[in-house]
Structure formats: structure tokens, C-alpha cells
Amino acid sequence: MRRWNGWGDETFNLALPKEGKGFLTERIGIGQPLADAALQDVCDKVPESRLPASSGSALGGLVDTSPEARVRHARGQSLADWLAMRSGEFGVFPDGVARPRSGQDVQTLLRFARENNVHLIPYGGGTSVAGHINPLAVDKPVLTVDMGEMNQLTDLDTESQIATFGAGTPGPLVESQLRAHGYTLGHFPQSFELSTIGGWVASRSSGQQSLRYGRIEQLFAGGRVETLLGTLNLPTIPASSAGPDIREVILGSEGRLGVITEVKVRVSRLPEQESFHVVFFPDWEQARAACQQLVQNRTQLSMLRLSNAVETETQLALAGHPRLIALLERYLSLRGASAAKCMMTFGLTGSRRQCKSALAEARQVCAEFGGVYTGTHLGAKWAEKRFTMPYLREALWELGYAVDTLETATDWDNVDNLLGLMENSLRHGLEDEGESVHVFTHLSHFYGQGCSIYTTYVFRVADTYEKTLSRWMSLKHSTSELIVANRGTISHQHGVGKDHAPYLPIEKGELGMLAIRSLCNTFDPDSLLNPGTLVD
């Protein structure tokens, strides 16, 4: 069963090897874990639902107002959410959880919301790390609309390679239903295990193999959105010059314009081959230049990821197997990649011929920048663990450490600058408390123009939840301000939600915000749909 107060399945735990613990102790000191609240205690604190008494009959059993359902839908997966769930101090709960089984059910819910002045929050996998699905403390009832019942592949057009899914279909069900027919969507965000296809569209998600398959913007072909004004149908057309693209208005709309109920996506035949390869570079400068060269050359890779020196060191330390790692490091050192070494992982996916040609091209470019190619062994390890990283938060938590990430994207001319600013801000962010922060970064999602920067930071929890939250807020806020002040997007792949909304106006500008607001006001003049998210 899904964890009510953390990531993923209760039966799965990612153990941190003892070398990992030693590594962190050395960097930021010994952690002191905080005590977790119990589910029953939290359920006991859930107040009476404020939904009108008539809602049971009006909604024909669509709505669950049980405390546990409301607890389980109150928070996402941001660190602030995590602290709320672990402490049991949720603050606000939705007044009920609806589980529609059709677009018609969603229309019923929308009508109910309009007639009863109720807020609706569309809910996919609840994996938001930016506060998308958290109810606000307002004087209106809040109904969370969990799309989980709409989780089927309803059509597959193999000619046009278009698959139609219910919006609540989570990653594994997307892939397993497609694979049965020999197809894949190829969208693999780290949240894959729990996040849903509708959530990907609503929050403009990007997957680990976006280099081949594209971001969700490229995969989303059309579908259906239920709005307060009726049904918005987005026809599938391969490309069009017929005015602004309405798909692009729905992408990133985060529940503000309506509830996405049906998603049509561009799928691909399962590839002939797929493999992941690891190369180590002597230093950051050369490693980054190799990545830039590969993507600007249009070398046909399916994924690319570059860890900086601290992330490389951390990953090797946390991997366990110290003797094997020592051997590897001796070998790399002989080939010129030692203390400052940076690890690149690249993926090849496609026909045999494509993979062969791209591998030769990639190896040649890497060699030009001093890269030491180590084959597919470490790449296979990466692929094996690609979706389990979120479980690391559990393992670290139990040792008294909090971990979070910040991510952005910027142009190549600004990557090193922004990365440096972010790491510096985080690394020194708790100095006034005398606390060290362990900070490391990788680049991923590469474009000719630039790339995303994904920075992880680990710090010790304080002696109370409140102080721990304030540590996080201070790190998050100061670094987010730096990002948007320095040509970074406030989010490359996590969306805006409520947490990033304060930083959005700097990125979009006054008139950009006006455009977004005018769409929200047109489709939802009374701000019933997920208010506070995206724009306040």
C-alpha cells in the first residue's frame, strides 16, 4: 500500500549503505531523527467536512469524506509536505475526495462546485513537489478530485501512433498497457511510479529520455478537458499554423482552467535496442563541453546526464561496494580522471544502426574532451535504480537528514554561472545556524540552447519540525530568488504550484502574467479551480 506520509510503496525501502552514512557524517555531522506522527492521530485531528449536506445525494456517491481519504489527499511531496506529514501538523485538509469515473462525472462535480461555491483541486498521483494539490485555508469547502479511477488505455491508433488514456493513468499502467501492444510512450519522470499522464500534462513534465521522446509538450497530442463552461476538445493534428495552439494553453495550466480527463499521446514502437553508457571526465569544464557538443551536434542519444564532481563523489560513496569503487577509481585516475572527475551517463535507444552510429559519435566526442568510457555496467545500474531515488528521502530521514532538490534550466552561456550561484547559496544558506549543507548537481534534459540544472541539498533536521521547516524555507526562498533573477526558469520540470507562484511574475513579466490571468478569468471567473496555484 502507498505510504500515507512519504514516498511510494510501504513495502519498499532503499537502504543506505554504511559508507553512505559515514560520508554524510563527515560532511554535515551526525543526524538526529525526529519522531513521526501516527496516521490515526492525524485522522483524529481532521475536522468535520464543510461540504453541503446535500452533496452525498447530489454527487451520487462520488465523494468520500472519510478522515483517512482526506489525510491522504492533503499533501504532495515537497519537503514542506513531508515535514507536515511526518509531524502530523497538516494544517488544512480537503473537505472530501471525489473519484470520478468519466468526463460526465467530472462535469457533475464542476456543476456542483459552481452551484455550491466549492473549490475543486484536480489530483493525479499527488507527487507534486510545488504545492499543486494542497488545499488553501479558505472559508469555502474544498473538494479534491482524484482521477485515479480513469486509468485505462481506451484507444490505440497504430497508424498514427496515438494512444488515448484516462487522465488518471499512472506511469507504470501507461507503459504496461502500451507494451502489451508493442508500444511505449517513453515518458519517464523520476516520479514515474506514482505520477499520472494527466498530471504530466497539467504540470509540463519532462522525462529522463526526453532527448529521444520529447517533453510532455511534444508527446501530448490532444484530448479532453472538462471546464466550468463545458467540454474543451483538443483534436489531434500533427502540426498546425492555425493560430495559437490551445494544447499549449492546457499544458502547464495546473488545474486552473479545467480538469483534464482524457489524454491522447504520441507513442512509439518499442525500440530494437536500448543501452546506457557511462563516461568519466577529468573535470567539469571538459565534461560540460562534451555534453554541449553532443547535443548541438544532434547526436541521436535518448538520454544524457552529467553529475558534477561532488555528485559523482557522493553517488560513488552512496553506492556501497567500496572495493569495486576503489578499483574503478584507480583505473580512472590512471586515465586522468581523479579527484575532480565528473560522471556522464548517456542512453542509446532506437534501431541497431542508429545506436551503433550514435555510440561511435558519442565516444568520439567524449574522447576529444578527455572522457574515459567505461561501458554499460554503471549505466545498467542507473537504469535499474532510475525510479527509486525518491525512496532515498525515507532512508536519509531515518538518519536525521532532510534532502530536497531545486531545478531550473538556462542557456548554455549561463549554466556555469547559475549553477555556481545556486550551489553557493545552498551551501552557505544555514551558516548563521552553524549548519553545513551538502550540495551537489547534475545537468540533464539537454537542448541546443542550454540544459536543466538539478541541484540536490542535504541538511540535518533541527530539533523541532518548525525549525526544520524554517531551514528549508530559507534555503528554498533565497535560492529561488537567485534563479529567477539570473535567467533561470523557476521550474524546468516540476511546475509552479503554490510554492513557485511568487517567483513566476519575474519570469513571465507583467504582460505574460496578464495573458495567463486572462485565460484563468475567462474559464473560471470565480476562481473555483485550484486557486492559489500558478497565479495567486
Add this chain to the structure above:
Amino acid sequence: MRRWNGWGDETFNLALPKEGKGFLTERIGIGQPLADAALQDVCDKVPESRLPASSGSALGGLVDTSPEARVRHARGQSLADWLAMRSGEFGVFPDGVARPRSGQDVQTLLRFARENNVHLIPYGGGTSVAGHINPLAVDKPVLTVDMGEMNQLTDLDTESQIATFGAGTPGPLVESQLRAHGYTLGHFPQSFELSTIGGWVASRSSGQQSLRYGRIEQLFAGGRVETLLGTLNLPTIPASSAGPDIREVILGSEGRLGVITEVKVRVSRLPEQESFHVVFFPDWEQARAACQQLVQNRTQLSMLRLSNAVETETQLALAGHPRLIALLERYLSLRGASAAKCMMTFGLTGSRRQCKSALAEARQVCAEFGGVYTGTHLGAKWAEKRFTMPYLREALWELGYAVDTLETATDWDNVDNLLGLMENSLRHGLEDEGESVHVFTHLSHFYGQGCSIYTTYVFRVADTYEKTLSRWMSLKHSTSELIVANRGTISHQHGVGKDHAPYLPIEKGELGMLAIRSLCNTFDPDSLLNPGTLVD
């Protein structure tokens, strides 16, 4: 100098070989050309400008109200425009032509428009085939804003591969300024010679090598739009999940939201290699399947085009060189491609290794579908003439023929159906007048999901301009209705303008139109900017 009443440069003529004339006579009969009006006669008909007397001083010499300038900016390049220009019956002229040199100048013009209730029409290369830049017959003065003075590369960031251009830069100046630094944009619409980078953005243009470089949507990285509410800055960010993408609101906005003044685009280093190859297939079915396979395989091609049997026959007939063509046809016939043969052209662009691998893959796929590979000779011919096809209208006109095209895009499962409907509608569209129409089609701009359909039709001009126009209107209208009723976009690459606006609501739906209208109303509540275009 540019032709005032047709396409391109006055000194360039594309001669139709005598075989071409015979071919058309055989198909649709001998043409009887109509007489052309003279420029001076048209200028004599231009009425007094209705711009307020104060405009000369208020606009500091930005505005030209001379009859010739107003004639030269009154029409685009649709067939209706062509008939108006050739007959001299323009109907409506703009009241003046402004030539801003900066964003500030454009702001001056916008202020002037607001204060004096004047309509503004942004004007790039005037190559619209959908009535984008035609002034409406309204009781307000109309000022056309010709962006031609803003035609410089103002910045080139070679790290991020971002080039900044004035919005009025035409294709050849885009490429020549980039090539001087070793870069290319790679955007080659057929209108390349005259159309501008700002016009490409405003109308969601697509170039012949979009398979490699992407549509303008993928190339447009940001820039600046002057609106009635102030300047909209679009920052360059490689990709973002921070809410709806404002770039996508400007793309296809067709002058309704503001005047695009600065365009930042994603450029590429000049490729190591480029070549174009031609393959003939025995029939349509196999040829289409080969294209579908190539694009769904992600074979790294830079362009792909497939002519149906009638287009193949027509192109070979119009090419001249009957003896060489006869030789070629004999060879093809021996290899199985005879009467129903279809010609595919594909382009390879990139590193030597990429081109080599893609060529092997492409040849293999083509062979599987019975394709006969003929090398690069015909491909080089295509490349040589790729931008001269619009001149063909001149050559046909002088023989008494009118030629026009209709284009759309649809999903693979619908390509043959829609293509058949379009060709049928056009071919029989003038039967009640006893006139034959010569109709042929190619596919281009391929996507995993589908492709664009580009249908050309040639018919004899009637004995008056009026009747000729009514022939065209009847063909255009009935086929456009068919397109949107059968899952095609009203335009894959030409935009909406005024001509396609009536068909847009079927494609976008009521709520899609509402979204577009709400943006127009927000940015231009008094409908001063290019009214009647995109939405009425």
C-alpha cells in the same frame, strides 16, 4: 525591384518549357490570358489618405502616404490578391505605410493608433496567402506597419546558439548574416526569398527542412513584442514547466496581440554535409508507407517530400529535357516504377557519420517498399529550384492559367482519405462550367503522427477577372470546408489570416476560440490591431 503585382523580383522569370504547355493544354485546354493593369493606373485610383492631418508631425516622418507605397502594401499573395493586382481592382488600400526603425518607433505608432482610433497592420514580407495583411473596408484609417527597416542580426550567442534579429529580416538576410559566422537557422519556407522572420513567428511558418531544424515553433526562442499595453519581453529559456508558454501565445498571433519587433532564434552550426536524394516507388500505397516508416523510425533525415503520381508526372513534364526524362522513365519502368510511379525526395544534413548512417537506413526502408533509388542528381535540381516555384504562377498566368495550392495536415490514419476528398473536390469543382481542373499533391513536413498534404490546382482563367475570382472562391471554399470537416487543420503552414478565419471555429471549437478571443480582448480591447485576421 520587387514586382508590384505578383511574386518576386521583376528581373527573374521562370520559363515554362514547351512540353509543359502541351501537357496543360491536353489536360485542361488552351488558356486565354487576361490583360494586366498598369501600376500608374492603379496609383491614380488610390483615394486620399484618411490619416489625421497631425500624423505627419506626430509620427516624425515614419509614415509614407504616397499612392505607390499604399498600392504595394495593399495585398499579399493569395490568388484573390493576385487577381486584384492583375486587374487593378484593389478595392481597399491602407491609408499609409509606416517604416519603424526600432521598438520605440513601434510604440510611437501604437500610441498614435490608440489616440486616433487607427487600425494597425503589421507587415513583414507581404507574402501571406491567407489575407493576413489586407486592410478591411472600414470607416477607420488603416496604417500598415512595414517592418522592413528592422532587418539586422543584432546579436549572436554562439555558446547558446541564439541569434537575435530585427523582426523584418527576410530569409536571405537571415541566412547570409548567420552564414558569415558559420551558422544557419535552417528555416526554408517556399516564401523564403521575401518572407521575414517576424512573419514566420506571427503565422507559425514551417520550412522545407523542418524534419531537422523544426518548425518556427521550435526555432523561436523569445524576443520582444510591442503591445498597446507596453512591451512584452519573452526571455530565452531552453524549456520550462512554469505554466503556459507565452511564446506559444505569440506564435500564430498574426498581429492581433501586438507587433513582433525582435526575434531570438535557435541556430545551428553549418552542417558538415548536405545532400538531397530521389527515389521512385511503383505506386502511392508503397511510397506513402515508406515515408511513414522512415519518420516513425526517427531516421535522421532533414527533409522528406512525396509527390503523388499526377504530381510526379506533371513535374517530369514541366521539367523540359524530354529525352533525358524518357530515358529515366524507361529505366524506372524496368525496375517496376511506371505509370503510377511516385517520386520521393529526401534530404540528409549533418555530420558525415550521421548522413552515412541515415542514407543506409533510408535506402533500406525504401527498398523494402519497392523504391528505386536514383541518387542525388534530381535532388540537386530540387534544391536549386526550391524557392523559385512561386515564379511559376507568373509563367502560367501568361498562358491564361491560374494556379493555387491548398494545404493541411492530418493524422496518418486519415491521410489517404483527406487527400482523396481534397483532390476530388478540386478536380470536379468547376464541372458545372464545363471546366477541367488539373490537380496534384505532395506530402511534406512529416511527423510520427501524420503529415501535411499540399495540393496544387491549375485551372483556366475565365473571360473576366470577376468570373475567374468566383471560380477560385468556389474551389477554395468547398475544399476548405471539407478539410476542417474531415480532421484536417485549416492550415499547416500558411496561417489563418482573413481568408481562413471562417473555418477556424470548427478546428478550435467554441472554447478554443474563446481562449484566443480572451487574449485578443485583453491585449487589444478596441480591436485596433489587424482586426478580421485570425478571429473576426
